[in-house]
Amino acid sequence: MSYSDNSGSLCTVCGAGETGLFVIKELVRHGFTVTAVDLDPEALKRAADLGESIGTVQGNCLTDSILNKSALIDARALFCVLPDDRSNVFLSLSAIRINPELEIYSVASDISAERKLKLVGTRRTVNQDTAEGFRISNEMIRPNVAKFLDRIVFAREKTEGYLSIEISMGCPSAGWTLKKLQLHGKTGVVIIAVRRRDDSYVYSPSGDFRLSEDDNLICFGTEDDREAIKDLLWSSKRETTDRWRKLRNILGK
Amino acid sequence: MTLRFRSGHSRSLFSRIVKWRGFAYFLSSKIAVALTLFVLVMSVGVTGFMIFTTHKSGLVKNQLTDTLQNLQNLESPTDSQLSEIAKIEMQLDESTFTGELLLSGYMTAITITTIGFDDVIREYAYDFMDEEWRRAYNIWVTIFVLIAYMAILYVNANFVAYLVGTRLAENMKRRLLLKNISRLKDHYIVCGCTGAGSVVISEFLRTGIPVVGIDSDLNPPCNLRKRSGFFYLSRDRSDDVLFAEAGIRKARGFVSVFQDDSENLYLTLTAHLMNKDLKIVCRAAGEENEEKLALAGAEVSFTPAIAVGKKLVAGILNMETIDFMEKMIDSKDHDCRIEEYTITEDCPSTGKTLGDISLGRKTGITVFAIMKQDNSIVYNPGADYMLEQADVLLAIESPEQLKLLARTLHRHRREKKL
Numbered sequence: 181m182s183y184s185d186n187s188g189s190l191c192t193v194c195g196a197g198e199t200g201l202f203v204i205k206e207l208v209r210h211g212f213t214v215t216a217v218d219l220d221p222e223a224l225k226r227a228a229d230l231g232e233s234i235g236t237v238q239g240n241c242l243t244d245s246i247l248n249k250s251a252l253i254d255a256r257a258l259f260c261v262l263p264d265d266r267s268n269v270f271l272s273l274s275a276i277r278i279n280p281e282l283e284i285y286s287v288a289s290d291i292s293a294e295r296k297l298k299l300v301g302t303r304r305t306v307n308q309d310t311a312e313g314f315r316i317s318n319e320m321i322r323p324n325v326a327k328f329l330d331r332i333v334f335a336r337e338k339t340e341g342y343l344s345i346e347i348s349m350g351c352p353s354a355g356w357t358l359k360k361l362q363l364h365g366k367t368g369v370v371i372i373a374v375r376r377r378d379d380s381y382v383y384s385p386s387g388d389f390r391l392s393e394d395d396n397l398i399c400f401g402t403e404d405d406r407e408a409i410k411d412l413l414w415s416s417k418r419e420t421t422d423r424w425r426k427l428r429n430i431l432g433k
Numbered sequence: 434m435t436l437r438f439r440s441g442h443s444r445s446l447f448s449r450i451v452k453w454r455g456f457a458y459f460l461s462s463k464i465a466v467a468l469t470l471f472v473l474v475m476s477v478g479v480t481g482f483m484i485f486t487t488h489k490s491g492l493v494k495n496q497l498t499d500t501l502q503n504l505q506n507l508e509s510p511t512d513s514q515l516s517e518i519a520k521i522e523m524q525l526d527e528s529t530f531t532g533e534l535l536l537s538g539y540m541t542a543i544t545i546t547t548i549g550f551d552d553v554i555r556e557y558a559y560d561f562m563d564e565e566w567r568r569a570y571n572i573w574v575t576i577f578v579l580i581a582y583m584a585i586l587y588v589n590a591n592f593v594a595y596l597v598g599t600r601l602a603e604n605m606k607r608r609l610l611l612k613n614i615s616r617l618k619d620h621y622i623v624c625g626c627t628g629a630g631s632v633v634i635s636e637f638l639r640t641g642i643p644v645v646g647i648d649s650d651l652n653p654p655c656n657l658r659k660r661s662g663f664f665y666l667s668r669d670r671s672d673d674v675l676f677a678e679a680g681i682r683k684a685r686g687f688v689s690v691f692q693d694d695s696e697n698l699y700l701t702l703t704a705h706l707m708n709k710d711l712k713i714v715c716r717a718a719g720e721e722n723e724e725k726l727a728l729a730g731a732e733v734s735f736t737p738a739i740a741v742g743k744k745l746v747a748g749i750l751n752m753e754t755i756d757f758m759e760k761m762i763d764s765k766d767h768d769c770r771i772e773e774y775t776i777t778e779d780c781p782s783t784g785k786t787l788g789d790i791s792l793g794r795k796t797g798i799t800v801f802a803i804m805k806q807d808n809s810i811v812y813n814p815g816a817d818y819m820l821e822q823a824d825v826l827l828a829i830e831s832p833e834q835l836k837l838l839a840r841t842l843h844r845h846r847r848e849k850k851l
Binding site: 283 | 720
């Protein structure tokens with residue numbers, strides 16, 4: 181979560197086209213140090229104008245010599261915004277060989293390219309058509325949701341917004357239903373979804389939803405809300421009742 | 434005037450054909466020429482054969498009268514002879530003008546279709562006519578058949594082309610399509626149905642909003658072809674006519690996502706001029722063009738670079754949130770999205786608390802945040818939160834639930850009256 185500490189604030193952006201420039205601008209705004217790589221010196225000049233913390237490397241980023249120059253070994257993330265899928269896949273593969281820890285974000289023009297990029301080890305792919313299409317339809321039928329999400333995702337200070345609270349091993353609330361926990365009644369927080377162990381989501385869980393270990397409760401709220409929920413989940417009172425439940429289970433068997 | 438005619442305001446087929454424009458169009462078509470030719474050939478044929486028929490029936494009548502006289506002159510006719518007299522009298526009565534006309538028509542038909550029954554012709558021509566008439570008959574049939582056969586070929590070809598060819602079916606289809614579109618209200622028009630356009634359209638359709646798609650392809654893109662609520666118009670006529678056909682006056686929104694900015698600009702301008710209230714969202718390939726598009730009437734325009742770039746950067750800033758959002762969008766089993774509902778001025782629920790409305794109990798929807806007019810956000814509003822005008826309720830819900838929400842919020846008016 182803490183993206184602002186210096187150790188992990190180095191990013192490399194390959195391709196300084198329109199999208200690349202926008203990515204650089206956003207990254208600089210959020211305090212990252214960016215290295216831009218492109219063939220075109222004009223584009224690099226435009227990129228360098230965006231901020232002081234931008235280094236530039238001119239050359240073909242599909243060659244290893246240029247990649248080595250572009251501070252990939254120390255970088256936290258690489259953004260592949262080259263115009264064609266093949267180059268992006270190739271770039272991802274060569275980058276991951278230089279630095280296996282690298283988080284790679286790439287654009288893709290269709291689903292098959294996305295699949296290949298995922299296979300290569302890309303952390304996140306963005307389909308251009310889908311991104312654009314959803315933006316347009318959101319702008320059209322739910323403009324405020326788009327605004328809301330932009331605000332949550334791009335907030336500088338992360339004191340409010342998306343919360344994900346894990347029910348870790350040994351949490352006494354595991355096995356309880358939401359209704360019995362009185363999560364909404366006591367904390368006032370609305371659980372909008374639960375992420376299960378297998379990364380699937382249950383949206384708008386009902387009161388009868390039974391929590392289990394490794395579930396993640398998802399809600400929107402402030403840090404105070406997070407603390408309140410954590411307190412509730414781990415409250416000692418529950419522990420005794422939980423013990424009773426275990427005892428009952430044993431007796432039942 | 435043209436626009437109104439095209440957009441299907443004139444109701445019945447009859448009134449449309451009676452209109453001069455439709456009639457002139459019909460006259461200029463090949464099928465009209467073929468019909469005229471057919472009538473011409475038939476009338477020439479019937480007239481020609483009529484000469485021979487009258488001659489023949491004259492001969493027959495003479496012969497019959499002769500036989501009749503011979504029979505009547507007999508002193509004591511037998512039974513069979515009497516019955517023959519009656520028969521001949523009947524035949525004489527029957528030989529009228531209508532009968533002759535029918536026979537001529539029959540002869541014309543079997544001649545131009547090259548059927549020409551041998552025994553019929555023998556009985557018609559050779560049994561009665563003398564050498565001169567026979568020769569005249571042969572010459573007439575030769576000339577008539579040579580010309581009529583050509584004409585009939587032409588007529589046949591055109592009829593078959595008209596019936597089998599796509600024109601008829603396509604016209605019917607288009608007319609049906611336009612009729613369906615003219616019934617739409619508050620729909621969206623999307624120009625560009627591939628790539629981002631298809632994503633936009635399927636997202637609209639998911640929400641239950643009818644969409645009229647416009648693209649230069651003759652056929653709609655195959656992933657959208659069978660979706661209900663989707664209507665496709667091919668860009669084969671001028672944009673003004675096309676937009677009128679798409680019902681732009683009754684539409685709520687307009688989206689243009691073509692690759693070319695000048696095209697988007699032109700379409701935006703056209704749409705804006707035809708309906709000033711239209712909400713227009715437009716794609717701008719270059720950032721510098723956004724201003725021009727806004728000038729043309731686009732409410733929102735943005736470059737694909739921003740849409741893609743934002744999503745890329747969101748990954749490094751807040752992977753969890755964006756992952757959650759995208760899983761929700763990709764999910765095949767759930768149809769849920771974060772949806773919004775804006776409290777309008779006339780909404781009867783304004784000034785009530787969330788507890789009063791008891792939204793959760795009635796609809797199963799839990800509002801997790803409310804965006805206020807001043808852009809501040811209230812997370813997890815409690816039962817004592819009072820709804821104000823221009824509040825935006827945010828909740829995760831399916832399209833059906835969204836409708837339910839709207840209905841519940843508006844129901845209070847009725848209860849108040851009671």
